[in-house]
Amino acid sequence: MRVMEDRTKIIAKPLFSGRKILWVGCVFILAVMCVSTADVIYSLRKTAAKSDAVVSGFRQRSRLLETLRTLMLRSALSPDSDGERAIESSDLPAAHLQANQILEQFGASLGASGDEATQQRLDDLKSSINQYWDSLPIIREQNASHPVTPPPFFRGAERRQIRHIARQIMELNREQQDRAGAQLHAEHDRLQGELLISSLLSLAVVFALIAGISYRIKTTERFAEQQYKDVVQARAELQTFAGRLEQAQEEERRNLSRELHDELGQTMAAALVELSRIESEMPQDTAAKAQLASVKSELEGSMRSIRDIALVLRPSMLDDLGLVPALKWQGREVARRSGLAVRVEADDDCESLPDTYRTCIYRIVQEALHNVVKHASATSVAVSFRSTNETLLLTVEDNGKGFRPASEKGMGLLGIEERVGRLAGLVRVTSSPDKGTTIQVTLPVPAVEREEVR
Amino acid sequence: MIRIALADDHTVLRAGLKSLLERQRDFEVVGEAGDGRELLRVVDDTTPDVVVTDIGMPKLNGTEATSQIVTKHPKTRVIMLSMHSDEAYVLRALKAGARGYLVKESAEADLMTAIRTVHSGKAFFSPSVSALLVEDYVRQMRDRGVEDSYELLSPREREVLQLIAEGQSNKDIANVLGLSIYTVETHRGNILQKLGLHNVPELILYAVRKGVIC
Numbered sequence: 001m002r003v004m005e006d007r008t009k010i011i012a013k014p015l016f017s018g019r020k021i022l023w024v025g026c027v028f029i030l031a032v033m034c035v036s037t038a039d040v041i042y043s044l045r046k047t048a049a050k051s052d053a054v055v056s057g058f059r060q061r062s063r064l065l066e067t068l069r070t071l072m073l074r075s076a077l078s079p080d081s082d083g084e085r086a087i088e089s090s091d092l093p094a095a096h097l098q099a100n101q102i103l104e105q106f107g108a109s110l111g112a113s114g115d116e117a118t119q120q121r122l123d124d125l126k127s128s129i130n131q132y133w134d135s136l137p138i139i140r141e142q143n144a145s146h147p148v149t150p151p152p153f154f155r156g157a158e159r160r161q162i163r164h165i166a167r168q169i170m171e172l173n174r175e176q177q178d179r180a181g182a183q184l185h186a187e188h189d190r191l192q193g194e195l196l197i198s199s200l201l202s203l204a205v206v207f208a209l210i211a212g213i214s215y216r217i218k219t220t221e222r223f224a225e226q227q228y229k230d231v232v233q234a235r236a237e238l239q240t241f242a243g244r245l246e247q248a249q250e251e252e253r254r255n256l257s258r259e260l261h262d263e264l265g266q267t268m269a270a271a272l273v274e275l276s277r278i279e280s281e282m283p284q285d286t287a288a289k290a291q292l293a294s295v296k297s298e299l300e301g302s303m304r305s306i307r308d309i310a311l312v313l314r315p316s317m318l319d320d321l322g323l324v325p326a327l328k329w330q331g332r333e334v335a336r337r338s339g340l341a342v343r344v345e346a347d348d349d350c351e352s353l354p355d356t357y358r359t360c361i362y363r364i365v366q367e368a369l370h371n372v373v374k375h376a377s378a379t380s381v382a383v384s385f386r387s388t389n390e391t392l393l394l395t396v397e398d399n400g401k402g403f404r405p406a407s408e409k410g411m412g413l414l415g416i417e418e419r420v421g422r423l424a425g426l427v428r429v430t431s432s433p434d435k436g437t438t439i440q441v442t443l444p445v446p447a448v449e450r451e452e453v454r
Numbered sequence: 455m456i457r458i459a460l461a462d463d464h465t466v467l468r469a470g471l472k473s474l475l476e477r478q479r480d481f482e483v484v485g486e487a488g489d490g491r492e493l494l495r496v497v498d499d500t501t502p503d504v505v506v507t508d509i510g511m512p513k514l515n516g517t518e519a520t521s522q523i524v525t526k527h528p529k530t531r532v533i534m535l536s537m538h539s540d541e542a543y544v545l546r547a548l549k550a551g552a553r554g555y556l557v558k559e560s561a562e563a564d565l566m567t568a569i570r571t572v573h574s575g576k577a578f579f580s581p582s583v584s585a586l587l588v589e590d591y592v593r594q595m596r597d598r599g600v601e602d603s604y605e606l607l608s609p610r611e612r613e614v615l616q617l618i619a620e621g622q623s624n625k626d627i628a629n630v631l632g633l634s635i636y637t638v639e640t641h642r643g644n645i646l647q648k649l650g651l652h653n654v655p656e657l658i659l660y661a662v663r664k665g666v667i668c
Contacts, residue, residue: 262510265537266464269558273470276562280477303559307537317542325542332540332590341593 025209036198047187054180065169068102096133125168243422257313323358338373341380368396371412376400394441405429461487461507490514505532517550524551531572539583548655554578576620591663606648614641619661
């Protein structure tokens with residue numbers, strides 16, 4: 001009953017299959033990596049394009065400003081003294097128009113990125129230039145009327161104006177440069193943030209996966225462990241039951257043997273004695289006397305049969321005289337019945353063993369000798385039983401035809417292994433064709449016994 | 455007149471044996487017992503010449519009772535009745551001090567002879583028992599291929615062996631063979647050593663096995 005209850009204690013199988021979790025997790029990580037890689041590539045391309053645009057815009061604007069500066073420098077030169085490089089006075093309106101166009105182009109190149117401050121600066125620049133250009137014909141005229149020594153004031157004012165405009169242009173340009181730099185920087189930061197997030201996400205998934213799989217492994221291990229425990233327990237219980245069954249059988253045999261031997265045997269012996277008495281009172285040479293003699297001999301035969309049966313069931317010497325005499329008797333019996341040369345050697349100090357051990361060893365030897373007689377075609381067999389402080393060593397060695405222990409193990413050997421297993425011992429069978437067979441049984445000395453020895 | 459005490463817990467068998475014995479003119483059954491303790495009391499009271507006792511008895515078994523009887527009454531001879539014919543039982547009976555061993559299946563036929571033989575100081579075994587002992591011994595000798603240790607004994611030692619096995623004392627043996635007691639003792643020691651035996655019971659068993667006595 002206990003076995004049945006324990007069977008139901010098996011713990012529930014884990015809910016998720018570990019393989020499924022692993023697959024889903026891997027696919028997810030792959031997906032995250034693909035997405036983030038695609039994103040990075042896309043962002044890098046976008047950034048590169050943007051940076052190209054920024055750089056080319058910057059270059060274009062720089063060129064425009066450079067052109068503007070050149071234009072203004074040339075306009076400031078006098079056609080009389082500087083010749084070719086100066087702008088002719090008749091060309092001044094055209095140059096003014098060109099300067100305004102340049103500023104328009106500059107404004108357009110800023111596009112949407114131009115904020116209000118820049119626009120303001122641009123407007124300032126525009127008005128400065130317009131002012132300069134408007135005043136230019138007057139300056140030229142004055143310079144022409146005093147060709148030799150132009151008044152320093154006008155020259156000074158002219159120079160200041162130009163310098164002011166030049167500074168404005170430079171500042172505008174630097175601002176543009178800074179802005180482009182800041183834009184590229186922002187783009188980089190965004191990319192970095194995206195990478196960080198996708199990495200963190202992947203990492204989180206990996207951790208989740210590891211956690212899930214470890215949990216799954218743990219559950220599986222616990223499950224397996226529980227099942228293993230159950231199997232071990234079941235086996236132990238089975239062995240206990242088998243042992244108890246064996247013990248009960250042995251007890252039954254002992255009782256039956258005693259009953260046959262002591263009760264039935266004694267009664268028959270008494271009957272025999274009674275018959276003898278009757279016989280001696282009878283007159284000589286009668287048919288009845290002859291009949292009586294035949295009944296007596298029948299009775300004697302029956303007594304021998306009963307004795308033999310009782311001995312086969314359980315030899316009384318095992319209980320009356322101990323293990324070693326019983327083993328020796330067994331050897332003599334086998335020799336008598338089979339013609340085999342049986343030698344039994346045993347330590348006499350093996351006698352204080354508990355009944356289970358005596359019975360076990362006796363039955364093993366019985367089984368082993370039975371095997372030898374039945375299968376081995378041997379001419380001699382040696383049984384040896386020795387005890388040390390720790391172990392009992394039983395050896396049954398024959399010179400028969402041998403066999404292959406790995407492939408042809410019979411019921412007899414299995415029975416021996418079972419008996420020995422119940423007493424936590426070991427069986428070693430050494431045999432090969434034509435080399436004879438040796439069965440070696442090692443049993444731990446029972447605890448009580450060991451204490452007695454010390 | 456041989457005075458006999460009978461012990462067996464089986465009353466019917468005991469009664470049967472008793473009536474058998476009382477048919478002999480020179481036999482007298484002086485006491486009966488149903489267990490070992492009772493047997494000791496009976497022997498103390500009557501000091502019989504021969505005790506015939508079962509091995510398995512309640513309270514005190516036949517073997518134990520025998521060893522107490524022969525210690526206390528050295529002149530009383532004991533015959534054991536047994537269901538077993540195996541030598542282990544025979545040896546145990548001999549060690550306890552019994553000088554006769556009868557199996558119950560043939561007790562009624564051999565009992566008279568056994569009592570007379572034992573009373574005369576010799577050992578007696580049921581023919582089936584001695585046959586078995588001899589048979590086993592011969593087989594063992596043959597199986598082992600060992601030289602028979604009996605061949606090691608000198609003719610004089612063989613004579614001494616038989617007389618010891620028959621239950622003679624050193625003094626009797628010395629008288630029979632015309633030797634000194636010391637010489638007999640030396641022979642006795644040599645015999646035990648050559649045969650690898652330890653005591654007289656083993657020597658008796660050996661003699662039976664060899665067919666020196668029966």
